[in-house]
Every structure is written in C-alpha cells, then in structure tokens.
Amino acid sequence: MSTFEVAVVGRGLIGSAAARHLAEAGRSVALIGPGEPEDYATSTGPFASHYDEGRITRMIDPDPAWSHLAIRSIGRYADIEERSGIGFHSGTGLVYSGANPHADLAHALELDVDAREVTAAEVAERFGIDMTSADAIILEAAPAGHINPRRMVAAQSRLTATAGGTVVDAAVSGAVPTADGVQLTVGSDTVLAGSVLLCTGAWAAELVGVDLPLERSLRTILMAELDDGPALPSLISRTDPATCEEDPRHDVYWVPPVRFPDSRVMLKIGGYDPAATMADDVPTVVDWFRSGGSVAEADDLEARLREFLPDRTIRSRDFKPCVVTNTPHDLPWIDWVDDRVAVAVGGCGSAAKSADEIGRLAGTLFTEEGWTDPVLKLESFRP
Template sequence: MAVDFRFIIIGRGMMGAAAARHLSSMADGIALIGPREPAERKSHEGVFASHYDEARITRTFDGNLAWGSFAARALDRYRAIEARSGISFFSEVGCLFAAPDKSEQDYIDRALTVSRTLGSDIETIASSDLSRRFPYLAVGADFSGYFERKRAGYINPRALVCAQAMLAEQGGVTLIEATATSVRDTGTHVEVTIDGRRYSAERVLVAAGGFSNFHALLPRPVDTKVMARTVVFYEIGEREMAVFGDMPSTIVLGDREEDHIYILPPVRYPDGKIYLKLGGDTEMLSINRLEDAGAWFRSDGSAAERDHLCRIALQLMPALAGCPVTSGPCVANFTPTGYPYVGYTQSPRIAVLTGGNFVAAKSSDELGRLGAVLLTEGRLGDTDFGGELTPVFA
C-alpha cells in the first residue's frame, strides 16, 4: 500500500530534530512529530522535554572515546548550522574541569588520552595557578585544572532545536506539532496515531527521550531509568557580573560523587534576567509513569537537592552570597550500558534513539545523524560505535 511518509521521526527534541535535519539530505518523504514547548509549564498536562532551557555545557573532554567522539563531531558542525539557519546557539567560552589531585584521577587520565586521540587542546593548570587564572572559583590547594579553550563552552538548547527544525523543514521535512500516542507495525508498514488520526510510514524512529516508554511507542520498553534531577538558578546582578561575567563553563569533581557540580556562565533567560545555572549528579526520585513525569516537570524540583547544591555553590563561589535563588526540574535518562541507544527494536520497521545519560545535549547533532543513518542504511558501522549503541530492552 502507499504510505503517507517514507520515514517518521517521533520526538522534536535535540536528537529528533537533529535526525530530521540530517535525514532531509538523505531522503524524501519525512515527517517530524512532536509538540512545541508549552506556554505555561505549571499548568501543562502533556509531555515535556528537557531542552526547554537556555544553556548546556559543551566540550570534548571526556573519559570515554565514544562520547568524546560524538561531542567532537557535533561541535565541528555547530558553526555551519548557525550560518545556514541564521540562529546563534553556541558560545565558545571554553570549559574548565577542576578536580582534587588524588580523586577522580582515573577519569582525568582517560579524558586526557581521549583528548589526544581527538586532537583536542587541553591545558593542564597546576593547583598553584588555578585560583589566579579563575578567581571566581574557590577550590582547595589540592585541586588542578584542565581547560579546553576551543570547541567548548555552552549551547542554547532551545535555539539549537529551533535551528535544526528550521533546516529540516527547509529540506522538505513535514513538521507535525502534536503528540504521538501509539506506534504499530502492521506487517507491511508502521502506523502512528496522533489524536485519533493515523499516519503511515515505511519506518519510524522513536526519539522521545525520557518519555519513550510512557506511550505505546515501542514494541517493548527500552531498559532505561528516568531519574529526576534539580537545577538551581542564581539571579546575577552587576556586582556578580564583574566576578562571573567572563567565566567558562565549569565542572568541579568533588571527593564524593554527590559533590560533583557543573556550572554554566551567566546567561540571559526569557524573563529578561541573567542567571548562573548549576546542577549535580544526585538523583532522588525515579520516574516510572507518565503522570509522575508530568508532575515533576510542573514542580520546582527538590528542595533538599536545591539546598545541597546551594551549599556546594557558596563554598565554591562565595560571591554568589545574597543572590536570589530559584530551582527547576530536569530529568536524566540513563541506560545500563552507559551509552545512548541507536538501533532497531523487535520490529525491523521501528527504531529507537534515546538514552542521553545526562551528557548528550552537546552531542545531539551527531546522535541525530546516527539515527538518520540507521533509518536509511539499516545499521551502524564500527566507526559510529554501532556495537556500543545496541538498545537493551526491559
């Protein structure tokens, strides 16, 4: 039978929009399905996405070659995407890692090895120079720094998704602003249901992030853990801008995993105010149902996690004292392999692209490209780390 589309991508987030853009240069007959960002978060009853934000750290410095490679490939395309779309989203302010000399050394050594493989320029900064070079940061005398000046900084995820979707549409992709509620392999094609209406396609890529298991989108659920995380926003004034205005993106590795923290430079948000955003590695709530995910995204996050992050923030950045503080929700979608999933399900017509493991924003353009390659070629090769990306199902 004739189908409505050759390919349908479900999920208009960072990976799905990127997949649609890449696929538009490989094939015709493509649809990208996903709702737009809700106007009122706290009253919204539908699905959400974690890219509703203004800043995410981007870097290639990583202790894993696959993740470092995904980031490097994506970073190398940022400027071309900006130029073609006319939308700026990448601020190349650099990224600083700071870590105690006796802690996390295995990760640092692996990251330095990966950086050499990728040709990334990482400057090692002795503990005696760290506070002088980066005076906004108050770390102990046993801390050393690892600074990636180029191909690092932060991206605006909202703007990146907008640019990807714009270029996809210019390439012939049909954008359908709605929520898909079911995907079914009929044996000859795939049917996607949206608000009672059905669309048919030869193949479907489900790129619904933490919501991939919450509708009937997959033949079997993927093995992921969707964990609630809290982010903190410090409202920055002129006094604080004099301290933090020129800072790079920053990741501080503490002695304990729960003390790790990432810090975004001051960024202007849609309310017109400038915020310094930070978050950590602690998960306090597992999300297993659609209604629980909605309730979390409508909240202000965890008060206990906010207080924990604020204690660390004020130790590391005393100049934040007295700044107004707010918090917000985010989710992390973890896989047992530690890698994203890019592969087919039990159906040869339904593929899945998910599992960001809380580090995929910077790599989303490359992961989207891999999703497009999977749809058109049916598999991923070794240079694309295809074996590592094989989905695991619950």
C-alpha cells in the same frame, strides 16, 4: 492521512538532528513533537530536555565514545548556525576535574582537543573559582563552552523544513503497526510512516509498548543571578562514584551566566543527588515536572555554588525540575526494537552537545547502507 518514509517522533535535540540528516539525505521525513508547555503546573506533557537556555559543550570525557560524538557534533555547529540563521553556540571554555583527569587529558590530546592542565591558583585568579580540593584541573578552550538547546532545536527544525521535511507541532498519542508501516495518532490527525524513529527520552517505552530498561532520575537544577565579576567558563567537577555517594558536593556542573526568558542573566548549576527519586512510569515524570522541583536540592546546589564562588553574591535564584534518562551502558540507546521502529533515547546527562551526531547515526539505520561507522560501532549503543 499524510504518508512519509520515516517519522521521527520527538522534536528535541536528537530528534531534530535525525530529521535534518534524513531530510538532507533525500528521505521523506516528518519531525513530530509538541512545543514547550506554557504552564508546567497544569500540563500533562510530554515534557522535553531542551526546555533550557544552556547546556555544556566539551570534548574531554572519560569515555572515548562520548569524545568522538562531541567532536563530530561540535564540528558542525558553525555550518548549522550559518545555514539556519540561528545562533546557539558560545565558546566560553570549560574548567574540568574528573575522577582521572590526567587520563582524560591524555585521551583528549590524542584527539587534538585544545586542553591543558592548570593550577588552582590560575583558576582562582582568572575566574574567581575555588578549585583547591581538586586533584588536578583541566582547562579546555573553545569550542568548549555551552549551547542554547532551545535555539539549537529551532535551527535543526528550520533546516529540516528547508530540506523538504515536514515539521509537525503536535504530540503523538498512539502508534499502531499496519501492513504498510506504522500508523501514528498525531493530535487529531493520522500519519502513516514506513518506519519510525523514537527520540522521546523518558516517554519512549510507553508509546510503543516495548520494555526499555531506562532509568529516569528526577532532578532539580538551580539558576542563580550573580553580582558583577570575572567572566566564567562552563564547569564540571567530579570525582569517583564512591566519593560522590558519600559527599555529593564532589559532583557539580554549571553553565555560565546566560539570559533566561524572564530577562535575568543566570548561572545554571546541577549535580549528583544520592536521594534522587527514580520514576517507574510516565505519570510519575509528569507529576515531577508539575511539582516545580525540590527546594532541598536547590538549597544544596546553592551551598555548593557558594563554595566554588566564595567572593560572588547571589542576587536572586530560581529552580526547576528536570529528568535525566540513563541507559545500562551509559551511552545513548540506538537500535531497532522491531522491524519498523527504532529508538535513539537515553542521553545519560551528556547528550545535548553531541545530539547532532547521535541523530545522524540513528538516521543511518534507515538508509540502504545502514550503520557503517568505522569507529563507533552499533553494538556499543545497544544495552
């Protein structure tokens, strides 16, 4: 039986970041989680949010806490890439329109974010994007853009191992408290950890038997192969929740065309779906991933894409299921759930870009000093 000071369960974006920070701080740490399923249709999970080729990076946000998380994380990208030898970041910029874009811009400028207001005519001329319905449009320059989450997890995992951490490619099926810590069933083996950090997204509650009020929204994303045209930035176009509820076309995001495993270069688009199903348990999440996603939601996303890019042609398309795990306070849930187990879960659809800082903050729970951040208070990350 292997023994560690800390076991990080969940080898995704947040878990791999937490393990790296703990290992580089000299802690004895195991990063535990299975690889990507070969066949969604037959796998029983667990599934993870980083099985993807693109996630948006940005620092502008209506919530200052998310801006701080993003600025800190993005500021470390280059170091992680250089030391791991794995590139994952592309600074393509971001076109942004929110419910209160002028307030968002003012806050971003206070934090020295490179962003400015632009006109719909400029966006149309530079990118071929129709944003005429937006009240105001913000252009955020690089390092806004996107990351490759698969490669980011690989980079963090490699640095964890380089720092002396142990990376275990297996799922955890059980966690039992003992006098010395927590005994984990990992595949056919057993791991004993003095304490455990769960970075398991939609799977956390069932693993530890703690009632975590997480909302698991079953969603579909569309990948579209476009004809040749202007290079595109990332995009977020959102308005107030009431308007989105009435007309979901007012809530759209995309990652610009990137190369997917099947060699196609495709734009990935998602958005708000008022008809999205909420999963009450893990079996429902598993069934969703195995289903392949919603054709109706994919069709709706394609229609939205055509409205934003009226002069582009969609050569081919694909779609896949995903799950957005939300918390009651719209920030990641980072806290102890008992004297041995802590959680860092609930990305709220915004955590990928900020995962390195979320993981670092979660890791401070396992240090002698504890959480001492002068700007981001632990209380803000508790529901």
